[in-house]
Amino acid sequence: MKNDIILAGVGGQGILSIAAIIGLAAVDMGMHLKQAEVHGMSQRGGDVQSHLRISDEEIASDLIPKGCADMIISVEPMESLRYLPWLSPDGYVITNTTPFVNIPNYPEIGKVLDIVQQQPHYVMLDCDTMAKELESAKSANMVVLGAASPFLCIPFERLEAAVAKLFGKKGDAVVALNIKALNAGRQVALNSK
Amino acid sequence: MQKQLLLGDEAIAQGALDAGISGVYAYPGTPSTEITEYVQHSKEAREKNLHCTWSANEKTALEGALGMSYSGKRALAAMKHVGLNVAADPFINSAITGANGGLVVVAADDPSMHSSQDEQDSRFFSKFAFIPTLEPGNQQEAYDMTRYGFDLSEKYRVPVMLRITTRLAHSRAGVQRREVNAENQISLPENPRQFVLLPANARKQYKDLLKKQAGLEQESIESGYNTYTDAADKKLGIVACGLAYNYLMENFADRKVPHPVLKISQYPLPRPMIEKLFNECETILVLEEGQPLVEEQLKGYLSKGLHIKGRLDGTLPRDGELNPNIVAVALGLPNTEGAPVPEIVASRPPSLCRGCPHIDTYNALNQAIAKYSPGRVFSDIGCYTLGALPPYNAINSCVDMGASITMAKGAADAGLFPSVAVIGDSTFTHSGITSLLDAVVDKSPITVLILDNLTTGMTGGQASHAEGRIEAICRGLGVEEDHIHVLKPLPKQHEANLEVIARELEYRGVSVIIPRRECIQTLNRKMRAKFKNKEKGN
Ligand SMILES: Cc1ncc(C[n+]2csc(CCOP(=O)(O)OP(=O)(O)O)c2C)c(N)n1
Ligand code: SF4
Numbered sequence: 001m002k003n004d005i006i007l008a009g010v011g012g013q014g015i016l017s018i019a020a021i022i023g024l025a026a027v028d029m030g031m032h033l034k035q036a037e038v039h040g041m042s043q044r045g046g047d048v049q050s051h052l053r054i055s056d057e058e059i060a061s062d063l064i065p066k067g068c069a070d071m072i073i074s075v076e077p078m079e080s081l082r083y084l085p086w087l088s089p090d091g092y093v094i095t096n097t098t099p100f101v102n103i104p105n106y107p108e109i110g111k112v113l114d115i116v117q118q119q120p121h122y123v124m125l126d127c128d129t130m131a132k133e134l135e136s137a138k139s140a141n142m143v144v145l146g147a148a149s150p151f152l153c154i155p156f157e158r159l160e161a162a163v164a165k166l167f168g169k170k171g172d173a174v175v176a177l178n179i180k181a182l183n184a185g186r187q188v189a190l191n192s193k
Numbered sequence: 194m195q196k197q198l199l200l201g202d203e204a205i206a207q208g209a210l211d212a213g214i215s216g217v218y219a220y221p222g223t224p225s226t227e228i229t230e231y232v233q234h235s236k237e238a239r240e241k242n243l244h245c246t247w248s249a250n251e252k253t254a255l256e257g258a259l260g261m262s263y264s265g266k267r268a269l270a271a272m273k274h275v276g277l278n279v280a281a282d283p284f285i286n287s288a289i290t291g292a293n294g295g296l297v298v299v300a301a302d303d304p305s306m307h308s309s310q311d312e313q314d315s316r317f318f319s320k321f322a323f324i325p326t327l328e329p330g331n332q333q334e335a336y337d338m339t340r341y342g343f344d345l346s347e348k349y350r351v352p353v354m355l356r357i358t359t360r361l362a363h364s365r366a367g368v369q370r371r372e373v374n375a376e377n378q379i380s381l382p383e384n385p386r387q388f389v390l391l392p393a394n395a396r397k398q399y400k401d402l403l404k405k406q407a408g409l410e411q412e413s414i415e416s417g418y419n420t421y422t423d424a425a426d427k428k429l430g431i432v433a434c435g436l437a438y439n440y441l442m443e444n445f446a447d448r449k450v451p452h453p454v455l456k457i458s459q460y461p462l463p464r465p466m467i468e469k470l471f472n473e474c475e476t477i478l479v480l481e482e483g484q485p486l487v488e489e490q491l492k493g494y495l496s497k498g499l500h501i502k503g504r505l506d507g508t509l510p511r512d513g514e515l516n517p518n519i520v521a522v523a524l525g526l527p528n529t530e531g532a533p534v535p536e537i538v539a540s541r542p543p544s545l546c547r548g549c550p551h552i553d554t555y556n557a558l559n560q561a562i563a564k565y566s567p568g569r570v571f572s573d574i575g576c577y578t579l580g581a582l583p584p585y586n587a588i589n590s591c592v593d594m595g596a597s598i599t600m601a602k603g604a605a606d607a608g609l610f611p612s613v614a615v616i617g618d619s620t621f622t623h624s625g626i627t628s629l630l631d632a633v634v635d636k637s638p639i640t641v642l643i644l645d646n647l648t649t650g651m652t653g654g655q656a657s658h659a660e661g662r663i664e665a666i667c668r669g670l671g672v673e674e675d676h677i678h679v680l681k682p683l684p685k686q687h688e689a690n691l692e693v694i695a696r697e698l699e700y701r702g703v704s705v706i707i708p709r710r711e712c713i714q715t716l717n718r719k720m721r722a723k724f725k726n727k728e729k730g731n
Contacts, residue, residue, distance in 0.1 A: 006593070010541065014586075019458055023198060023365070026385075027198060027367065032366075032367065033198065033365070033366060033367065034364060034366045035364060035365040035366070036360060036363065036364040036365075037200070037363045037365065038307070038363065039223060039224065039226075039227070039308075039363050039653075043542075043543070043545035044544060044545070044546065044576065045543055045544045045546065046541055046542055046544070047540075047541040048545035058448075059366075060439045060440075060442035060443040060448065061439045061440050061442070061443035061516075062361070062366075062436075062439065063440075063516050063517060064365040064517075065443060065516070065517040065518050065521070065529055066516075066518050066528075066529055066530045066531060067529030067530045067531045068529055069531070070290065078538055078539070078541075079541075080540050081534065081535050082538050084429065084531050084532040084533065084534060084535070085530055085531045085532065085533060085534060086436075086531055087531040087532065088531065090427065090533070091285075091531075097292065102541070102544065103539055103540075103541055103542075105539045106539060107537040107538070107539060108537075111336050111537055112537065115537070123486050126476050142421075
């Protein structure tokens with residue numbers, strides 16, 4: 001049982017809370033974990049990624065070998081493509097479709113989404129809009145995590161419990177909203193499976 | 194106790210806390226910053242009142258740690274690799290004085306230059322200084338070896354270097370804590386001359402240091418951190434240092450390498466273990482994160498005899514960090530690779546935050562200086578270095594902390610007028626003060642902009658020693674009162690700021706202009722905290 005996951009996004013988009021939730025759930029299940037993060041210069045609005053590895057066996061490398069990731073979970077569509085060299089031939093791309101445009105030469109979004117759709121396995125969803133509709137604009141990353149949940153080796157209840165644990169300090173209302181966002185994302189993935 | 198998920202940096206900090214340190218001394222620098230921040234946020238550290246505030250720079254940090262060691266207590270100093278250049282003087286000389294209380298110096302290297310100007314390998318420094326070095330390969334080792342480092346330092350009375358690289362510093366994994374040691378009591382050195390490096394004494398101390406090397410090598414053989422694992426296929430023998438060992442193992446699903454493997458995590462190198470590998474194997478492959486230090490030593494100057502493969506013969510890339518794929522190729526295993534990056538993916542370099550005060554400063558400076566020929570703005574290291582990129586294209590240099598002012602002075606000495614320096618507040622107190630003193634003493638015609646955003650922005654917003662002190666420092670150094678100006682870098686102040694900068698560019702002496710407005714990130718953080726406290730109050 002193992003998942004090698006590339007988390008992708010732009011500095012400041014909160015990919016580390018996705019990692020924290022998967023990590024909490026995995027460790028609660030007694031799994032091993034290694035998670036390489038990006039700190040420093042790139043956090044100023046540059047591209048950021050995290051290699052998250054969970055396994056019931058000891059993990060050697062902090063970095064996922066190229067061509068071996070089980071999935072790319074991305075909070076930003078163009079960023080999901082940047083890590084294709086890491087994705088295994090039967091891996092999944094799970095990405096938000098709302099672009100984060102902070103560069104003058106951001107490609108045409110239609111073309112970006114076309115390439116996502118050319119991947120053998122993908123889930124695409126507009127996490128920003130979905131989160132707004134749930135009146136929880138900040139939970140876009142929970143939506144994309146929900147969409148990835150059917151492909152994780154972690155039971156969904158465990159993820160929900162981890163969300164409750166991570167956001168517990170912020171009160172029940174915040175927990176409920178994030179779990180709602182998680183479920184909404186999951187539904188999209190289940191329907192498109 | 195359950196395992197905790199810790200970054201490599203945090204594991205070191207926890208290891209140091211549990212080893213009974215009385216203080217950590219550091220200046221921020223990626224990838225070492227989180228070590229000190231972990232101690233700053235630690236409840237235990239607060240309860241024990243451990244020293245954990247930032248130092249002005251790495252040199253003052255290491256000297257502080259050395260003073261704590263002199264007093265018999267355990268001290269940790271932490272810095273990024275280029276910080277060790279700044280601290281080189283106390284580092285090399287602390288090997289000659291030796292330690293009293295345990296002294297561990299963390300050098301965090303950044304191969305592939307994720308957030309740095311170069312990728313120097315700190316193991317060269319420790320070898321040069323005759324300081325034993327530990328190179329953990331994972332987070333648990335980072336914790337354990339930090340503790341071991343303090344014991345080793347006290348046993349041999351030498352400082353110990355703990356060398357890590359970015360990947361370990363910023364990667365998280367489960368760490369098992371062990372018992373907590375009490376702090377040492379104050380106990381001054383038995384030999385009152387131990388720390389007095391007058392030549393006659395230094396010569397003696399240096400001989401002692403050289404004598405300690407045999408014992409330190411014996412430690413490298415016996416500590417258990419360097420391991421020899423035998424295997425049947427002796428056509429190849431592998432030396433894997435620190436993190437490189439993980440990348441080697443990643444390539445064997447059952448973690449069984451068919452060749453003998455010598456894992457190196459402690460230096461000086463354990464010669465008998467290397468000799469065994471040499472005697473038994475036809476070819477040696479050296480895997481090390483950083484520069485080919487071990488490879489060069491094994492190869493010798495003429496590289497005669499046994500074939501040694503590594504970074505020098507092209508088996509591995511000459512620069513940059515390693516990864517499992519690079520190691521696979523070096524082993525002759527099939528490489529794995531997914532689809533290529535689609536062409537439309539644009540690069541997304543880091544940039545100044547929206548609303549950053551540096552933007553307004555550069556807009557004014559660019560306009561003021563437009564009438565002169567280009568290429569006269571010497572800058573420094575910090576968020577404002579991003580002013581080198583479009584759309585600003587505002588600066589022409591970034592070399593080492595403090596270099597802006599002294600380079601501007603040197604160019605002015607050469608006849609370049611106007612000549613401008615741009616330096617951040619934290620960089621100014623790190624290394625710019627003495628540079629400015631040089632300019633004042635020589636009455637150099639330079640204009641210095643000290644961009645005061647009230648924080649150390651680049652590394653995540655740590656407190657800056659400069660806060661509230663810049664004007665007084667400049668006056669104290671002898672900058673003329675009439676040529677010290679404070680500006681508010683805001684779009685609505687553009688014309689006024691432009692006028693001041695344009696005027697001072699024409700002044701044939703030292704001028705200091707201080708654009709002062711808080712970093713947007715730290716400002717937002719404070720607002721959020723305030724809001725939270727208010728909510729709690731209700
Ligand atoms: C010798 C050395 N130490 C530390 C660093 C890491 N570092 C780079 S920029 C910086 C902070 C600069 O702060 P400041 O000058 O206030 O500029 P700001 O980022 O706030 O704009 C630090 C600590 C370095 N590059 N070199
Ligand atoms: S972190 Fe602060 S100083 Fe750095 S770019 Fe952002 S606003 Fe400017």
